[in-house]
Amino acid sequence: MSDRVRGPAATPEIRRLEVNPVDAVEGEDGRGQMVPARRPVTLDVIADAWPGRALDPALHVGQELVFTRYRHPGPGVLRFVAADADALPAGEPVFLQWGDDARSRLEVSASLEVPQ
Amino acid sequence: MNVAAAFFAPLVLAALLTLAPGCEGGDGDACPDGDVSIALECPTEVDAGCVPEAGAVVGDFGVEARSCGGVVEAVCDPAEGSTFAPGETTVTCEARDATSGEPPATCELTVVARPEGSFSLRCHERVSVECQGSLTPADVPLPEVVALCGSPTGSIASDAPAGGYPAPAPTSETTVTFSAASATGYEATCATVVEVVDTAAPELTCPAALTAVRTSADAAVAPPALAGLDQCGGERAATAAPAALARGTSTVTYTAADAAGNATSCSTPVTVLDAFAVTGLRVASASLPPGGATKVSLAWDPAGGDDAVGYRVERGPGPDGPWEALDTVGLEALVHTDPALADDVTYYRVVTLAAGGVDGGAATLRAYALAGGTYDLRDQRVPTVTFATTLYGVARHPRALADGPFPLVLLLHGNHGNCRPPSLAWDDECSETTDHDCHWWGYTTTPNAEGLVYLAETLAAQGVVAASLSGNALNCRDDYIGERAELVIEHLRRWAGWATAGGSPLGVDLAGAVDTTRVGLVGHSRGGEAVALVPSRLAATPVAGVTVASVFSIAPTDYHGPVPDGVEYAVLLPGCDGDVYTLEGMHIYDRALADPAAGVARSQVFFPRANHNFFSTEWRFDDNGWGLVCATSVEAGDVAQQRMLEATLGAWFQGTLIATGTAALEGFLQAQGPTPPGIDAWVGTSLDLRWSHAAGSRLVIDDLSDDRAPAMNLLGLPNAFTGFTTARVCSEAGCDTSFPHRRTAVLLSWEEAAGVATWSLGGLDASAGEALSFRVVSRNSGLNAGLEAQEFLVRLRDTGGAEIEVLLSSLARVPHLYQAYNQREVLQTVRLPLDEVRALSPELDLGALGELEIETSVAGHESGSVILTDVELAIE
Numbered sequence: 001m002s003d004r005v006r007g008p009a010a011t012p013e014i015r016r017l018e019v020n021p022v023d024a025v026e027g028e029d030g031r032g033q034m035v036p037a038r039r040p041v042t043l044d045v046i047a048d049a050w051p052g053r054a055l056d057p058a059l060h061v062g063q064e065l066v067f068t069r070y071r072h073p074g075p076g077v078l079r080f081v082a083a084d085a086d087a088l089p090a091g092e093p094v095f096l097q098w099g100d101d102a103r104s105r106l107e108v109s110a111s112l113e114v115p116q
Numbered sequence: 117m118n119v120a121a122a123f124f125a126p127l128v129l130a131a132l133l134t135l136a137p138g139c140e141g142g143d144g145d146a147c148p149d150g151d152v153s154i155a156l157e158c159p160t161e162v163d164a165g166c167v168p169e170a171g172a173v174v175g176d177f178g179v180e181a182r183s184c185g186g187v188v189e190a191v192c193d194p195a196e197g198s199t200f201a202p203g204e205t206t207v208t209c210e211a212r213d214a215t216s217g218e219p220p221a222t223c224e225l226t227v228v229a230r231p232e233g234s235f236s237l238r239c240h241e242r243v244s245v246e247c248q249g250s251l252t253p254a255d256v257p258l259p260e261v262v263a264l265c266g267s268p269t270g271s272i273a274s275d276a277p278a279g280g281y282p283a284p285a286p287t288s289e290t291t292v293t294f295s296a297a298s299a300t301g302y303e304a305t306c307a308t309v310v311e312v313v314d315t316a317a318p319e320l321t322c323p324a325a326l327t328a329v330r331t332s333a334d335a336a337v338a339p340p341a342l343a344g345l346d347q348c349g350g351e352r353a354a355t356a357a358p359a360a361l362a363r364g365t366s367t368v369t370y371t372a373a374d375a376a377g378n379a380t381s382c383s384t385p386v387t388v389l390d391a392f393a394v395t396g397l398r399v400a401s402a403s404l405p406p407g408g409a410t411k412v413s414l415a416w417d418p419a420g421g422d423d424a425v426g427y428r429v430e431r432g433p434g435p436d437g438p439w440e441a442l443d444t445v446g447l448e449a450l451v452h453t454d455p456a457l458a459d460d461v462t463y464y465r466v467v468t469l470a471a472g473g474v475d476g477g478a479a480t481l482r483a484y485a486l487a488g489g490t491y492d493l494r495d496q497r498v499p500t501v502t503f504a505t506t507l508y509g510v511a512r513h514p515r516a517l518a519d520g521p522f523p524l525v526l527l528l529h530g531n532h533g534n535c536r537p538p539s540l541a542w543d544d545e546c547s548e549t550t551d552h553d554c555h556w557w558g559y560t561t562t563p564n565a566e567g568l569v570y571l572a573e574t575l576a577a578q579g580v581v582a583a584s585l586s587g588n589a590l591n592c593r594d595d596y597i598g599e600r601a602e603l604v605i606e607h608l609r610r611w612a613g614w615a616t617a618g619g620s621p622l623g624v625d626l627a628g629a630v631d632t633t634r635v636g637l638v639g640h641s642r643g644g645e646a647v648a649l650v651p652s653r654l655a656a657t658p659v660a661g662v663t664v665a666s667v668f669s670i671a672p673t674d675y676h677g678p679v680p681d682g683v684e685y686a687v688l689l690p691g692c693d694g695d696v697y698t699l700e701g702m703h704i705y706d707r708a709l710a711d712p713a714a715g716v717a718r719s720q721v722f723f724p725r726a727n728h729n730f731f732s733t734e735w736r737f738d739d740n741g742w743g744l745v746c747a748t749s750v751e752a753g754d755v756a757q758q759r760m761l762e763a764t765l766g767a768w769f770q771g772t773l774i775a776t777g778t779a780a781l782e783g784f785l786q787a788q789g790p791t792p793p794g795i796d797a798w799v800g801t802s803l804d805l806r807w808s809h810a811a812g813s814r815l816v817i818d819d820l821s822d823d824r825a826p827a828m829n830l831l832g833l834p835n836a837f838t839g840f841t842t843a844r845v846c847s848e849a850g851c852d853t854s855f856p857h858r859r860t861a862v863l864l865s866w867e868e869a870a871g872v873a874t875w876s877l878g879g880l881d882a883s884a885g886e887a888l889s890f891r892v893v894s895r896n897s898g899l900n901a902g903l904e905a906q907e908f909l910v911r912l913r914d915t916g917g918a919e920i921e922v923l924l925s926s927l928a929r930v931p932h933l934y935q936a937y938n939q940r941e942v943l944q945t946v947r948l949p950l951d952e953v954r955a956l957s958p959e960l961d962l963g964a965l966g967e968l969e970i971e972t973s974v975a976g977h978e979s980g981s982v983i984l985t986d987v988e989l990a991i992e
Binding site for chain 2: 004007009051053054056072075078099
């Protein structure tokens with residue numbers, strides 16, 4: 001190995017999930033579509049750092065919802081925008097997974113808290 | 117009466133009184149027998165002595181006239197007592213008997229009157245000298261002077277040539293004329309012929325022994341040249357017998373002959389050594405350190421020839437030298453690095469050395485010194501990108517742009533963090549940016565484009581203008597692969613403009629230096645999928661002056677199913693890829709096989725020990741982590757991965773972009789033959805590369821896609837599978853969970869039995885083809901337990917029954933999987949070159965092929981399982 005190599009890629013260390021209202025015109029419905037926002041919220045997965053990789057991260061909320069359109073508005077922030085907070089399954093587990101790589105699954109929250 | 121007449125008078129009177137023989141006086145006595153004829157005798161010559169120019173009187177000629185019949189009188193004309201001038205005068209005399217009436221008698225004489233002052237020169241008739249060169253000096257004796265009535269005053273002159281006499285061609289005779297004059301003005305000349313002869317044979321000396329070198333296996337070797345030295349003709353090339361030599365020691369007889377046919381011979385032992393030129397000489401790597409000189413590493417494959425002992429590496433300014441020796445190395449050395457190219461264009465020559473320091477065959481290579489720069493165009497519009505963004509490229513090109521136009525290669529990295537934290541101990545992080553830069557406080561911009569510049573440098577040294585592009589603004593967003601393709605196309609649009617109108621932002625005039633009708637694209641990860649998308653985007657919306665010829669994807673994603681139609685396409689799959697662990701780049705390859713008459717080649721290389729990230733020098737963390745996909749101990753490492761890619765990419769673009777004319781891909785890129793030893797040497801480890809290859813034009817015999825498969829192939833002819841425990845058509849997970857190819861194939865298993873799989877070819881005329889091939893992979897099955905590599909028989913038979921049978925291992929090594937935790941069954945091509953069939957079995961009629969078979973009856977491989985598909989005839 002050359003001295004440029006720094007060792008194994010680290011898995012992001014998830015710190016918390018923040019769900020906050022946001023002023024948005026549209027958001028994801030968690031079923032693959034962008035829809036007009038009803039009660040939009042940001043789903044911010046806060047970690048020590050978010051490196052990039054070939055596969056995209058997807059936020060799995062509960063059993064049925066998968067959010068795929070993300071942004072990185074600041075260091076350590078991976079943000080998804082849900083169109084309707086009321087459609088989010090409060091209390092359900094939330095995890096991240098990169099593409100179909102089940103080994104990459106990272107638990108984000110054992111129980112989703114949705115602001116009222 | 118003058119004095120002369122008085123002097124000569126008695127001689128005249130004597131003529132009046134001379135009687136015919138037998139007669140007694142002149143008084144009319146009767147002649148014996150009645151003979152009354154007249155006898156007249158003249159002297160041949162009357163010497164008048166030395167006479168003045170006015171002449172002298174000559175009185176008595178001494179003519180005798182006789183007659184028995186009477187008195188006769190000789191009358192001469194000119195008469196005696198006449199004045200004779202210097203020279204020779206013919207006098208005619210006549211005697212007539214007035215009484216007898218007999219016919220007169222006549223005679224002639226010559227009065228010789230020598231001029232006063234006369235003399236003669238008596239030359240040697242001929243002088244012969246031995247040739248001593250083109251001109252030979254000769255000592256021609258002066259003539260003898262014969263003083264007649266005088267002698268020459270002054271010296272005797274001659275017209276002898278000053279420089280000497282010419283060599284025989286084939287003869288040489290020169291007439292030398294001597295002349296002299298006396299005081300009276302009398303002149304005399306004479307001549308000597310000077311002949312130059314060559315009777316001496318050339319000198320020829322054979323050395324004690326000679327050495328000759330055969331520089332290639334099919335080269336005929338003539339004995340070393342030898343020359344004799346001929347005294348007359350100078351150096352004379354000697355003929356040799358025998359004229360052609362085989363390896364070993366032979367006695368050669370040399371003969372040197374001159375133009376006169378004189379010859380000399382000698383003999384000497386001549387030893388022929390085999391020291392062939394190296395093959396596969398290539399630029400393995402090039403780099404341009406900041407502010408430094410271009411560094412180039414060469415690699416080559418070992419020279420053939422049993423007498424090769426090493427190599428001498430040289431460089432020079434031109435293909436014919438003059439050569440400066442850089443290093444002399446042993447046979448084990450297959451790499452040389454020149455740390456600093458001094459000239460814009462440098463030629464390298466690797467000379468194979470034979471024993472005794474004799475030069476054998478040589479191979480030459482050209483390398484370009486590099487220059488480069490970066491362009492950074494802000495607020496640019498790119499189709500489908502919703503924000504103004506940056507066109508940023510790090511370019512490398514030959515310093516000698518005037519040698520162009522050069523093909524253009526653009527490289528695009530993949531999705532990766534675009535913000536670099538303050539400590540290099542941390543990985544790059546993702547940020548949202550619309551331009552090239554990271555805007556987070558305390559971070560710097562990740563040099564993603566710079567991560568592929570090492571490839572741009574290696575290509576540029578081979579005669580390419582290359583630029584590694586920044587996709588930082590498109591990174592860290594979901595997908596954005598189509599946008600990446602449009603980014604590449606926008607860069608191409610700009611390059612086409614710079615190549616025609618000039619005015620590039622690099623500070624050099626690119627007009628005429630770049631050929632955008634010969635474009636190659638390289639992409640890594642999402643960049644790999646993006647460049648595979650470009651051909652279809654350009655087909656739909658062409659860019660004037662831009663034609664993409666060749667695309668190479670490194671560990672690409674396959675989000676959008678690109679089909680790289682109309683371009684030569686290659687894909688690299690890393691076996692320790694912890695990111696795109698599904699190796700979905702193979703789907704791009706498999707889809708690219710759809711048109712067998714497309715005229716463009718496809719290659720896929722599976723590199724088991726490589727990870728995803730280390731193909732970029734700036735992606736510094738191992739995506740395989742602590743061993744996600746394979747044990748970290750089996751990984752080849754960043755240096756080996758990058759070197760493998762430099763050499764492989766260079767070979768790929770040499771065959772598909774750089775070389776013009778009937779350039780062909782190197783064998784290893786066509787799944788024919790192992791990785792060149794020079795590349796292994798450059799990489800530093802033996803590379804276990806498994807190649808798939810589909811020729812540009814081919815006949816698909818069977819891909820198991822027919823509804824009647826496996827019983828029928830695509831030629832509409834029957835297949836047969838006997839002795840197998842399993843012979844079924846499957847695809848992807850339908851074969852087994854380790855088989856990722858979305859491609860129909862036949863799964864074959866055998867247990868303690870010989871299975872025979874037969875594809876009927878129905879008299880197929882393969883005489884114009886290059887190779888028969890199929891793709892195969894060893895299955896992740898207990899039937900292959902303990903196996904290192906598959907082995908079975910491959911058999912080809914013509915309709916007449918002539919056949920050839922070879923072991924699989926003689927064609928290709930098909931390893932049993934690879935070291936990884938979740939091994940994937942990646943197909944590789946096994947290729948049977950038809951040239952080899954012709955050589956091994958000349959009686960087999962390639963114009964009427966009957967069957968292709970594989971038989972699993974090799975000892976030690978009584979049980980096994982493989983998946984096989986894509987049985988093809990490569991036409992070109």
